[in-house]
Amino acid sequence: xxxxxxxxxxxxxxxxxxxxxxxxxxxxxxxxxxxxxxxxxxxxxxxxxxxxxxxxxxxxxxxxxxxxxxxxxxxxxxxxxxxxxxxxxxxxxxxxxxxxxxxxxxxxxxxxxxxxxxxxxxxxxxxxxxxxxxxxxxxxxxxxxxxxxxxxxxxxxxxxxxxxxxxxxxxxxxxxxxxxxxxxxxxxxxxxxxxxxxxxxxxxxxxxxxxxxxxxxxxxxxxxxxxxxxxxxxxxxxxxxxxxxxxxxxxxxxxxxxxxxxxxxxxxxxxxxxxxxxxxxxxxxxxxxxxxxxxxxxxxxxxxxxxxxxxxxxxxxxxxxxxxxxxxxxxxxxxxxxxxxxxxxxxxxxxxxxxxxxxxxxxxxxxxxxxxxxxxxxxxxxxxxxx
Numbered sequence: 001x002x003x004x005x006x007x008x009x010x011x012x013x014x015x016x017x018x019x020x021x022x023x024x025x026x027x028x029x030x031x032x033x034x035x036x037x038x039x040x041x042x043x044x045x046x047x048x049x050x051x052x053x054x055x056x057x058x059x060x061x062x063x064x065x066x067x068x069x070x071x072x073x074x075x076x077x078x079x080x081x082x083x084x085x086x087x088x089x090x091x092x093x094x095x096x097x098x099x100x101x102x103x104x105x106x107x108x109x110x111x112x113x114x115x116x117x118x119x120x121x122x123x124x125x126x127x128x129x130x131x132x133x134x135x136x137x138x139x140x141x142x143x144x145x146x147x148x149x150x151x152x153x154x155x156x157x158x159x160x161x162x163x164x165x166x167x168x169x170x171x172x173x174x175x176x177x178x179x180x181x182x183x184x185x186x187x188x189x190x191x192x193x194x195x196x197x198x199x200x201x202x203x204x205x206x207x208x209x210x211x212x213x214x215x216x217x218x219x220x221x222x223x224x225x226x227x228x229x230x231x232x233x234x235x236x237x238x239x240x241x242x243x244x245x246x247x248x249x250x251x252x253x254x255x256x257x258x259x260x261x262x263x264x265x266x267x268x269x270x271x272x273x274x275x276x277x278x279x280x281x282x283x284x285x286x287x288x289x290x291x292x293x294x295x296x297x298x299x300x301x302x303x304x305x306x307x308x309x310x311x312x313x314x315x316x317x318x319x320x321x322x323x324x325x326x327x328x329x330x331x332x333x334x335x336x337x338x339x340x341x342x343x344x345x346x347x348x349x350x351x352x353x354x355x356x357x358x359x360x361x362x363x364x365x366x367x368x369x370x371x372x373x374x375x376x377x378x379x380x381x382x383x384x385x386x387x
Contacts, residue, residue: 058224187209
């Protein structure tokens, strides 16, 4: 075993309290509140599908927690992102800026509309969109037409929106990104799939752009099994999101009349019941997550050639996944293999979206920061139950 891997494994064992080399997952859900009670209530009453009191309650509780006017819950985070695209009218004549360093759901949601992902670079420190590189890219390719649309001079398409993603729960530099987007009349949609409970300058991620998409997949800080949500401070847009997500069914009469192409993206009451219970525990989960991060931070501070990835200034991260950055890219596979052999689950970053076969011909900026990170960052065990 390499000296570096041995040191990393020693730290992981201390934080995870691994005994007898039992398997330690990367992130697993925790159910110790009202989950059984609320789900059983759905079963007892028969309200198990996409209509029920827990759906309404979960939307209201989420909006209150995030400090936003509206939340619409849906079947998963990818559906939430797609709904954002549809709600603002993204079409096949558009491009949407998104980081090359993200989960595949982000460009997939863009593609569902027929639009083209346009890949931008990341910040080396917080893993999110780099506003300096963004400004550099747009100053090179963008011009404004007479109607105030941002046109990509290289492709002729309208750059309609940007989707900054809060990677591993760490808020991106939203003020700087929003300022660039405003200059070019580009709509900001947050991919807050991983960052529920994180704040930027005291405000919740997911509520900083026009729209924000959230995931409640089984590996997120709270889960509904499968599920997602869209948050907004625009009431009219909230109504449209709800309409589109419920098959665009007209409500003026008892008959099955649908007034446009909609989507059956509704979250079932069973999932929402689970979400209500999980949300009750979220403040405590965030506190615990930050305690875990602080333990890692302290231990990794004394290790050469490894940096623990910390929250940016003026933010409060939920530390959904703790992660480290290796100084030497040749150590990546060695550390991944040797931690796996030690029954400690670790993972690399995603392959860059611009390298995937379906997106390799999409427009992109210089991605040197994302390429640097892809070869060096490893996520490490981060479950709430570690403490």
